């Protein structure tokens with residue numbers, strides 16, 4: 073009797089909690105002031121060289137990617153003063169900027185996360201680096217962890 077009710081409770085909880093799951097941690101974004109210096113530092117730290125650099129004009133950032141096992145490290149440097157990375161570094165200094173989770177359907181994921189009470193920075197997916205559509209959730213509803221959702225569109 074007790075086992076049955078515990079199972080039912082567990083099952084009910086699972087049913088409500090797991091309404092949408094992230095596929096995996098896709099990358100970790102790190103804000104840096106000097107891309108060349110940080111590429112050298114992370115090459116030394118990780119033991120691999122960056123596999124590409126990419127400018128994201130709309131975000132005023134230059135990115136540099138490292139592959140470490142299944143996860144990527146994305147260095148983010150400001151390309152001008154308008155960049156949110158410039159503002160971030162001014163406020164908080166260099167360091168951990170965001171976690172990015174891969175999803176199958178980013179538009180659907182945004183709707184579900186919004187319905188679950190998370191505040192969206194972007195209500196629509198937009199083109200990001202590395203052949204992805206991206207959108208951010210506001211850190212004030214994610215325990216101060218800036219969270220990116222991403223969906224691969226071009227490999």
Ligand code: ZN
Pocket residue numbers: 099100101146170172220
């Ligand atoms: Zn990112």
